[in-house]
Amino acid sequence: MPVIEYKPGSAFPGVIGRTTDASRPAWPEPPRAVPGSPNVLLIVLDDTGYGQFGCYGSPMQTPSLDGLAAGGLLYNNMHTTALCSPSRSCIITGRNHHANGMAAVAEMATGYPGYNGNIPFENGFLPEMLLQHGYNTYMLGKWHLMASEQESAAGPYDRWPLGRGFERFYGFLGGDTNQWHPDLVYDNHQVEPPASPEKGYHLTTDLADKAMAFIADAKQVAPDKPFFMDFSTGATHAPHHVPREWADRYRGQFDDGWDAYRETTFAKQRRLGVVPPDAVLSRHDPDVPAWDSLSPDARRLAARMMEVYAGFLSHTDHEIGRLLEFLKEIGELDNTLIMVVSDNGASPEGGVTGTTNEAQFYNNAPEPLQDSLEAIDELGSPTMFNHYPWGWTWAGNTPFRRWKRETYRGGASDPFLVHWPLGFKARGEVRTQYAHLVDMVPTVLDVLGIEPPETINGVTQSPLHGVSFAHTFDDGAAPTRHHTQYFEILGHxxxxxxxxxxxxxxxxxxxxxxxxxxxxxxxxxxxxxxxxxxxxxxxxxxxxxxxxxxxxxxxxxxxxxxxxxxxxxxxxxxxxxxxxxxxxxMTERPQITKERTSYTFRAGTQTLPASVVPRVLNRPHSITAEVEIPDGGAEGVLISQGTRAGGWSLYIRNNKLRYAHNYVGRVLNTVSSTEPLTAGRHELRFEFEPTGEPDLAAGKGAQGRAELYIDRRLVGAADFPVTTPIMFNPGGLTCGADPGPSVTPEYESPFRFTGTVHTVTIDLSGELITDAESEMRMHLARQ
The missing domain is CATH 3.30.1120.10 (Arylsulfatase, C-terminal domain)
Structure with missing residues (x-):
């Protein structure tokens, strides 16, 4: 008997008798895509400027992306919001960023409707729409689309990828991550990277592997079922992490500097038709020093930083190429609508000189040139968190002025490629029609013949703000349908x-x-x-x-x-x-629990994102660990926050209790116990009491007194001349380990504690132990 189906909500077409022999079954029709529906692949790069793809005139090698342009379309008038979370919200909803509550990055949410970091459920996501039409939906890489306070294991999970229409997710939730030691989430739970950098691990490679696996998993069961995939690399956002051989391919190629890069790239852009023939190159930016004004050492450092970035971009292009080649092998490439875009212009977060550690930028603590030069051979490696200088940012946005976070075209105009061999006939052509990221969802729905849904999960949907540009695919002279677009980022x-x-x-x-x-x-x-x-x-x-x-x-x-x-x-x-x-x-935001001064952690639990970690900077605090030391001793981390780029760690090594505070990767303040630990249960405690005021503008946190206690006896003390003033980035907190790269070079990550950690409590009340007799003994011992 053939299977009878009916649309859910319609009348049951079968027969219901008193028994099954007098009845005829029928089944609710499962959602199925229209036969021949294309796959949809969005490739979203991060902080990649208009003048950085090879097909947009750059000297950097991006053969995979250039191939998409040659086999499809290159748009020269696509616009973004100029910042990542806002742009990503536009890409996935088809609504403007303030209407999505994403006026800025999620970490900067404030208490106003356009700014609170919570994308309304009436602004449905594209995967939520496509699920209703028989698509598989996958998200790989960077999310950054919810209030950062919701990133912990306590949830809520309704704004995580799986809560907004994606069936599978593998990536990271925040704005950036270490490419060698990423903060990984698989579906709704944290996972460790499957390998180490020493064994060849890199996040972009991992994301490409998982993307292919997700597709293959479904295609072997339902080969005709189309997929929607959002492939959002951590690249080319800082840290610029890449295997050294990729950076070395560019040795000497940027020695002429950013002024020369702009001239060369602009000339090629005109030849390629990426800019109009009458276009004029924008002025020399007043914040960027002329290349010839730099000292030879400064030029050498800046050139190497750009070599590393170029290697990073080419490596990313290579991994995208592997994904494209896989689609070709399984016969899906020609019927996959591919859109490639960056979320904003090139980034200025490396400052005027560039940095080996982006945390220095966030903490107003730029390093001296000589310190950077000493690390030049380590740029791009797991020990660095590097970012290039403003000059390369400006050059990367050729021919435009300025950069990310500003609404001049350098921040808000980006490369955009469309490739779909079965969908349109045009090949290798430039499109000049005005477009904005909010137009991507309407375009996808248009080519699929899908109307925007009236409801999603019972929530009435708001109108889309964008318009389709599908009419431009085979008509280069077609007029734009997007006439007006506002911009606002950080008051710009x-x-x-x-x-x-x-x-x-x-x-x-x-x-x-x-x-x-x-x-x-x-x-x-x-x-x-x-x-x-x-x-x-x-x-x-x-x-x-x-x-x-x-x-x-x-x-x-x-x-x-x-x-x-x-x-x-x-x-x-x-x-x-x-x-x-x-x-x-620094805005205080609603938390899922009431404000408190005491936080208790247990080993083996997930790493906490920085947004929900107790704020220990510039204030008196204590860290108390209840531990069990076995016969023969134990070692490892009791609790840690941050990485080699900056953070702190309380740990046991060589049978001594130790604490290290890493100030922006530049100064390591330490204190160690003067006596060894014995077997048994102990209360181990670290205390910090500020002895001076922080100077945030100068990049200096409060100096203070650091003390260690074993069973409430003072066993170690030191004066810290400087601490981190504003934030740790990355800033995750882990009990019982240091996932890495390690806060201190004294041990290798993850340095898990080999004894038993019962609890670790961070107290912010300011109540510190006072033990005058022990203080005196300690002072005498240090003479």
């Missing part, structure tokens, strides 16, 4: 409308030209002054790279554009405008 604003562009930079057109430091809040009075005097106007239809500010000559047009910006701001929850950065990072 812009708006595009029918070939015109207005920009209001904050705190200025460059840091050198600003009268306020980056991250300064915007007051009402200052906003009025900005609106009256600081908007710039560009006719980008005739001035591709924003080189001629014509606001003074077109005052009426400027007023029209500023007014239109406020209209859009009202639609999409953009207000209140907030130019602050550090204040937003």
């Amino acid at each position: 604003r812009a708006i595009d409308h029918d070939g015109w562009r207005a920009v209001c930079p904050w705190p200025g057109p460059s840091f050198a030209e600003a009268d306020q430091p980056f991250g300064t809040p915007i007051t009402t009075d200052r906003l009025s002054e900005l609106d009256a005097h600081h908007w710039e106007l560009y006719h980008v239809d005739e001035d591709f790279a924003e080189t001629r500010d014509i606001a003074a000559d077109h005052r009426d047009k400027l007023i029209e554009m500023v007014t239109l910006w406020y209209v859009e701001a009202g639609k999409y929850n953009v207000l209140p405008i907030d130019g602050s950065t550090l204040a937003r990072m």
Whole structure:
């Protein structure tokens, strides 16, 4: 008897009698895709600039991506939000970033609807839509789409990938991760990397392997079932981690510097048609020193940092190529709609000189050039957390001005490729139509013939904000359907409308030209002054790279554009405008438990993300471990936070209790017990009491007194002249181990404790042990 099916919710077409012999069965119809439906593969790179793909004029080698452009389409007018979480929210929902609650990165959420970091469930995700139409849905790599306070094992899990329509996930939840020692999540639980760097492990390779495995797992059972995959690499976000042989391929190729890179890349862009023939290269950025002004040592360091970045990008391209070759082998490449994009322009987070450790940037603690030079041969390795200087950022966004976090085109215009051999006939052509990331979801739905759902999981859906650009696939002359688009990131604003562009930079057109430091809040009075005097106007239809500010000559047009910006701001929850950065990072946010001063941890539990870790910096605190030492002794980490880039660790080595505080990878403050541990149960305790005020602007945390206790007896003390001022990045906390790279070179990760850790308690109440007699003995012993 043939199987009878019916659509869920419709009348049962079978027969129900008193018994089964007088009845006829029927089954709810499972969701199936329309036969021949294409797979959909989004490849999202991180912090990759407009002028960094080979097919966009770069000297860097990206043959896999160039091949997609040659076999498909290259768009030269795609726009992002200029920052990662906001852009990713647009890509996956088809709605503007403030309407998604993603005004900035998730770690900077504040208590306003456009800023709170919680994407509303009425803004459905593309995988949630495609699940209803018979697709498998996979997410690989970077998520960064929920409030960071929700990343722990306590959840809630409804905004994790598996809660927003993805059937399988393998990657990391936060904004960046160590490419050699990543913070990995598999579906809804943490996992350790399957191998070590010494055995050839690298995150991008791992992600490509898992992507192929996910597809193969399903295709062997249901070969005709299409998939949707979001493949979001950690590359090319810092840390720029890559096997040395990839970086060495570029030896000497950037010795001419960033000025030469821009000139060469721009000339090639014009030859390729990536920029219009009448385009003008944007000015030399005031924040970037001329290459020839640098000392020979500074040039050598900067050139090597770029070699490492180039190797990182080429390595990423190679891994993307492996995924594409796999799709070709299984006969799926030609019927896979592939879209490749970056989430924003190249990143300036390495500062003017670049850094061997990005944590120095976040803590206002740049290292001296000589220190960086001493580490030049280690750049890209597991011991570094490196990022290149502003000059390469600026060059990477050729021909545009500025970079990530700013809404000039250098931050908000990015490479975009579309490849689908069975879907359109055009090959190797450039498309100039205006587009924005919010247009990607409507385009996918359009080519699949799917209407946006009215409800998802019982939640009524909001309208999409983007429009399809599928009509441009085979018609290079087709008009754009996206006419108006606002931008706002960290108080930096812009708006595009029918070939015109207005920009209001904050705190200025460059840091050198600003009268306020980056991250300064915007007051009402200052906003009025900005609106009256600081908007710039560009006719980008005739001035591709924003080189001629014509606001003074077109005052009426400027007023029209500023007014239109406020209209859009009202639609999409953009207000209140907030130019602050550090204040937003430090904002107190709702937690899943009430505020407390005591936190208890147990060994064997998952690493805690930095967002839910007790804040021990610049304040008195204690760490108390209840442990069991077996006969013969024990060693290992009792509790740790951070990595070699910065952090702290309480551990036992050589039968001594020890504590290490790693200040931005540059200074290691340590204290050790003066007597050995004996077998049995002990209370082991570390205390820190500040003896001075922190100087955040100067990159210095509070100096203080560090003390160690065994069973409440003082057994070690030291004065720490400096501590970490603002944050550890990465900043995960682990009880019973140090997953790595290790906080201190005194041991190798994970250095798991070989005894028994019953509990470890971090106390922030400020209640410290006072033992005058032990203090005196300790002082005398140190004379």
